[in-house]
Amino acid sequence: MxxxxxxxxxxxxxxxxxxxxxxxxxxxxxxxxxxxxxxxxxxxxxxxxxxxxxxxxxxxxxxxxxxxxxxxxxxxxxxxxxxxIEAVQSQVTPDVNSMTLRLITECQNYTFPILKASEMWKSPHFDPSKKVVVIISGWTNTINESSTIYEIGKAYLCRGGVNVVALDAGQYVNTLYTWSALNVDEIGKILASGLVELEKVVPLENIHLIGHSLGANIAGYAGKYFTSTTDRLLPRITALDPARPCFNEGEKLSGIERGDAEFIDVIHSNSGVLGKRVPVGDVDFYPGGTGPLRKGCFSIVCSHSRAFEYYAETVYPGYENNLMAVRCNSLANLKRGFCTGRPHTMGYGVSTKLKGSYFSDPDGVFPFGLPDNHEKPDVTQCGLCHSEEAKKPLVKF
Structure with missing residues (x-):
């Protein structure tokens, strides 16, 4: 049977x-x-x-x-x-001339060709004194229909003090998965060229890449190529449930790996299916354990999305310490009390000194972090455009 x-x-x-x-x-x-x-x-x-x-x-x-x-x-x-054996080639090859970066503000988005990234960095809408977050979404996500970009972008705009930038590689990851996977290396290389220009106007320590699914692997390749070009490491890459199928350590497509940046923090949420189960960062978080489904989810897509939802929650002011985790080897052992170390912050405020694997047991609905003794601020409207003149939302769906 x-x-x-x-x-x-x-x-x-x-x-x-x-x-x-x-x-x-x-x-x-x-x-x-x-x-x-x-x-x-x-x-x-x-x-x-x-x-x-x-x-x-x-x-x-x-x-x-x-x-x-x-x-x-x-x-x-x-x-x-x-x-x-190189038996298959992508049928949709990335063209650097058609790839863009989008600067996102509450009421307006500004798009620039990636070959002319310097125009964005010099734009009056870009503030070189602020930090820069570059968001990279995953398979089948176009920039106008990406929940990853919307959720994380909204949270950062709510926090303020940061330039929110999104990579538009939609037509090269919005195709058959295998072809999309084969494009990740080249997309990362193209993104790295834009980051080289960015470093000329923004201190390197102010640059942070955040990628979900295939986007996490694109971020890893961007880090590799940035280092090979400049002989320097990007300070931080956050990998949100990095895509598993086709990406394996030591093979032609390795995806994101420890060493692609000075510090890599990973949040796993659909381990062993759409996302990797094995640790690939300096610190790997397993909220809800290493199983395929998270609390409150009945599909792998829901669980795969939880990684960026968890991260976005921690970006909101007042929510930085919502999701705490303890170093352990399994959720079961954590629940049994076998792992008694001090809890550490997952997500936005993670310590760059952390190493190893950390586990937690978040709730199944937002806010996912377990409630504490004081009331959390309302973040439902912050980060959104409140101008009556503006007709478009942060990201058009």
Whole structure:
């Protein structure tokens, strides 16, 4: 029974791969790779397939998240194989001439070609005395339809004292996932060229990259190329549930890695499916543990989004310490009282001295941080445009 269920998910996964890799079955090497991968996973069936009683006790994490974790494992392995033999090329190659950066304010957005990034840095709407946050959203997210950019941007505008900039790489990550993944390296390289220009007008310590999903891996490559160009490290990259499928340490597509910036903080929220489970930063936070679903979520997309929602919450004034975490090796051990270290801040106010893995158990609705003894300020309207003349919101949906 277990083997038949597994074969079903392998079959579904291969159907999906046939759409992502149109050349798959015409390339014997790729087919052999897929066969080897499937055989290897089949040997580990007991590890992946729980018994009926285990399903009953594990609840929604297994029922709702488990099939996707198997499919993700298969896609990740096959993607690694085809990348290794360079069997697939992206059909939508990034063009530096069409990529832009957008400066976001409460009432107006200003767009500049990335090749002319210096025009943004010299714009009267840009304040070089303030810090700069560059937000990079993930797969299928265009700049006008990105919840990542909207939520984090709104929080930073509410806080004030910062230039909010978003990378518009939509047409290169709004395509088949495999093609989007193959574009990440080049997009990161292009972004790095803009950051080189930015450093000429803003102190390096004032630059902070924040990426979600594929955007986290783009940020990692931007850090790599910035260092190779300037021989200096970006001060901080925040990786929000960095994309897992196709990105593996030591392979052609490695994604974000420790060392891409002086300090990398990571928030994992859909571990093992859309997001990476393994630690990849200087400090890795696992709010809600290492399972595929977060509290209050019944889909992997909801859990994948939680990473940027958690982070955005900590940016709001008065919410900086909402989400605290303790160094531990699992959420279960934290709940059992085996990890008794001092709680540390996750998100906006994280200490750059932290190292290791940290766990917490946030709530399932905003504010996700557990309530304390005083009333939190209302942040529902701050960061939004209140001018009657303005007709457009922060980000148009």
């Amino acid at each position: 277990r083997l038949n269920i597994f074969k079903f998910f392998v079959f579904i996964g291969l159907i999906g791969l046939s759409f992502s890799y149109p050349q798959l079955y015409s390339l014997r090497g790729v087919f052999d790779t897929a066969t080897n991968v499937t055989g290897g996973i089949l040997k580990k069936v007991p590890k992946y397939i729980p018994s009926v009683s285990e399903v009953w006790t594990l609840g929604k994490d297994v029922i709702a998240g488990y099939p996707f974790e198997i499919a993700s494992e298969l896609i990740n392995k096959v993607c690694s194989g085809v990348n290794a």
